[in-house]
Amino acid sequence: AVVSTQSTGDQFDYVGEIRSLYNDELCLEINSETVVILYPCRGMPPGIGDNHVHGFTKNGNVRNGYRDGMCWDTATHEEKTIVKMYGCHVHSATEGESFGSQRFVYDETTQQVVHPPSKRCMELIDRRTVWLMKCDKVRREQRWDIKMSPWF
Numbered sequence: 001a002v003v004s005t006q007s008t009g010d011q012f013d014y015v016g017e018i019r020s021l022y023n024d025e026l027c028l029e030i031n032s033e034t035v036v037i038l039y040p041c042r043g044m045p046p047g048i049g050d051n052h053v054h055g056f057t058k059n060g061n062v063r064n065g066y067r068d069g070m071c072w073d074t075a076t077h078e079e080k081t082i083v084k085m086y087g088c089h090v091h092s093a094t095e096g097e098s099f100g101s102q103r104f105v106y107d108e109t110t111q112q113v114v115h116p117p118s119k120r121c122m123e124l125i126d127r128r129t130v131w132l133m134k135c136d137k138v139r140r141e142q143r144w145d146i147k148m149s150p151w152f
Helices: none
Strands: 011-020 026-030 036-040 054-057 062-064 070-073 084-087 105-107 112-115 120-124 130-134 144-148
Touching: 036 130
Parallel strands: none
Antiparallel strands: 011 026, 011 054, 011 144, 026 036, 054 062, 062 070, 070 084, 105 112, 112 120, 120 130
């Protein structure tokens, strides 16, 4: 389902809480240093303005409900890299086009959050840490479920 917001005009493929399938008590969240971390899931529908809400845009950005105008980004394509919020870049969704460091997609088949520029996936490392690591479809630490928000 494609949804859009009036404030940014962005169209989203997914908007909601991103829950670990390795440890279903943990969800992705943005901390005060704007780093994507793991935090206990709230168990209630996330809403606009919540640092627990993430939206995968049609253009390949991941925005957060709490940090307006900021998107997931990474400074390097190496393993053990954190994902942090930075000012959003404009991307085209044209197939085959080279994308910058802010391109992330959710693969429904593998349930992985993939960073195509580095060919790495978001992986739960411990109860607070998530890194970009080599994608491995077998690793449960790389599997995520998006609980869609009813607000969108």
